[in-house]
Amino acid sequence: MKEFLVPTVPGILRYNDFPGEGVPILFIHGLGCAGSFDYPQVLAQSELKHAHCVAVDIFGSGYSDQPENFGYSVEEHASSLQQLVSHLHWDTYTVFGHSLGGAIALSLANLDRKKVSSIILSEANLDASPEGSTSKFIADQSQxxxxxxxxxxxxxxxxxxxxxxxxxxxxxWSPKATYLIAKSAAEGVTPSWREILYTLPCKKTFIFGERTLPTPEYQELSSQGIEIQVVRDAGHSMAWENPQGLAQAIAKAL
Structure with missing residues (x-):
């Protein structure tokens, strides 16, 4: 595991850097998860083992710091990751985001439009969290x-x-970090993450777990020219449920 001190926070982000070839891929996990927990088994699959991949634990999660003065909004997470990318000296890269990590990935891609060559989202948050979602359930409570x-x-x-x-x-996770990012997800942004996705100039792929289908989102995203991949024998937690299938979907997106 490696670490990077984000000077504007300050706080240390910790990440696993899997050496490989081609355009590097930054993996951003979702609410309650961790890059160090979710992605090693995915990246060990034959489809991705030669790719250069970085799996980060965002602030407040996993092995990264839990800075008290950090706001933990989607946008602030994206800013901290943009600084990590700058530290890694990447001229171009692919960003992968799962669930609420997809909203962070979209915010990052919006900040780094000139560098992000493609974005891969797995069942990502595209709009403010709806009723029934975990982040809305958290945000409806007082801090x-x-x-x-x-x-x-x-x-x-x-x-x-x-x-x-x-x-x-x-x-x-830090309880405070959990609450504040859930609150950020429930409030959403303007323009929405969906609008950001539709206007990004890079290659775009959206991955569904087979058990999530059918959903109107499939046709909506297809109509916007976004490539769709489906991971068999998996639902929302596809990195755990079928890591090989997720690796195959990512490889196809690349």
């Missing part, structure tokens, strides 16, 4: 209530319903 009891209750509920992988990664 005080969530920090006092909501965070631990969410972990315990995930364990009790069999979502033990997510409970494991979420337990390593």
């Amino acid at each position: 005080e209530s969530f920090l006092a009891k909501g965070f631990l209750q969410l972990i315990e509920e995930s364990r009790s319903t069999g979502n033990t992988m997510w409970a494991a990664t979420l337990s390593h």
Whole structure:
């Protein structure tokens, strides 16, 4: 694992750098997850093992710092990752984002339009979080209530319903970071992440888990000229459910 001190925060981002060839790929995980947890098995697959990939833990998650003075909004995460990319001296790169990490990826691509050659999204947040989503459930609580009891209750509920992988990664998050990024997701941005996606000049791919289908989003995104890939035998947590299938979808997108 490597680390980079983001000077504007300040705080240290930690990431795994898998050496390889071609245009590098930055992997951005979703809410309650971690790049160090989600992607090693995906990147070990034959389809990606020769690619240059970086899997980062965003601030407040995994092994990265949990700076108190960081705002943890989608846009602030994107800014910190743009500084990481600059530190890595990448002239061009692909950005991959899963779930809420997709919103961060879109914000980053919007900041780095001249450098991002393609964007790959797996069931990414494109609009403000709707009713029924985890981020909306978190954001509907007060910050005080969530920090006092909501965070631990969410972990315990995930364990009790069999979502033990997510409970494991979420337990390593800062409760404050969890709440603030969920609040950012629920509030959305203007222009929306969807509008950003539609106007990006780079190659664009959206990945669905087979168990998520059918969804109107499939036709909507196809109508916008966005390439669609489907991971068989997987739902939203495709990196855990079918890492080889996700690796194949990413390789096809490249």
